[in-house]
Amino acid sequence: MSDPPNVYARWAALYDSVADLPVLRSWRARAADALDLSAGDTVVEMGCGTGANVPVLRRRVGAGGRVVGVDLTREMLAQARAHDDRTGDGVHYLLGDATRPPVDSADAVLATFVAGVFADPAAAVDAWCDCVAPGDRVALLNFQRSRNPLATPVNVAFEGFVRLSAPGTRLSRQSHADAFERRVTAARDRLAERTVDRRYETFAGGYLGLVSGRVE
Template sequence: MTDAQSFYGRWAAVYDRLASAPGVSSWRERTADALALSPGDTVVEMGCGTGANVPVLREHVGPAGRVIGVDVTREMLDRARERPARTGESVHYVRADAARPPVRDVDAVLATFVAGIFEDPAAAVDAWCDSVRPGGRVALLNFQRSPSALAAPLNVAFEGFVRLSASGTRLSRQSHASAFERRVAAARERLTDRTTERRYETMAGGFVGLLSGTIA
């Protein structure tokens, strides 16, 4: 078991509560909108965690569509399957490495708050783009430092979040945050290279960034 699997397995219940916190639902709606989903589409979430995005995705693709959640941590998927709103005939969970997803020719892919944990985020984004049919969309939702001068105290909290989520490595708080930011930047650069009709927007005072694009 990797450090990440062990960490997220231990904290699955806490993660689920945070993922369902007030205000987060608006981020999910905007992310689903960025994917330009249509009824009958198949959408895959890479690193789906406890399935918090599933209800809004299922609403967008309708009863004829499919929502597939891919995650490597069994405890996360177990919690997803326990929630009636996150299960159903059109919902499928797959335990697999999101960096090497076992899916092909889908209509859309999203990854929320996971790009910064991969050792090679650009390769992961390549795999996600390769999974999407031409004309489909890929979206990355990530935490980031806010550029606002008023946000300096909260940027310290951001560094703490990154350190906690990177549990198991021996780096300073600043090193954790820098490594996380480099990985997010690498993921965004690769998505920019691989897509057209790109769209970038920020939420939560600049602490959340959403980048999406269309596969040519």
């Protein structure tokens, strides 16, 4: 990853409180739906943070399935393990770099709000696609600037949001938001190259984009 883990370590508790907001639950459900999960599947979330997606993924795979969360920050995983609904049978957390995932295989891979922080997002997507067999799905959920003309004032605020949430973009000489979106686009483009049966949807006023595909 391009971002120092200690940045996220400092924010682990705050990140956890924000990630658990009720308004985000429908976003998580839509991301999980994009994976076409079945009972008994193994799903891996790359850059799982504090495990906020785990409950919805766990419901999709059932008691016989597995949810594996990979994150580079110990403090994030510690927050995840502090929640009863994010732990238990079938839930596993691995300390590791999502760009070099410490997993051999899975039936699906989810990455939410992380593609924009990697120095080489295309390589990360390649690694994720390599984790699943042909026919299995990979999904990316990311923030983006809205294309709605009425959203211009909010898009200005998006610059500040990226400065706080994706510190790896701070080295860019251009807009932080531009650097962030270039990385997200690179991840999406690589997913398009590696998959078929692709789906793309936006929601939250156009500020969220969900892309998924079935690996060839």
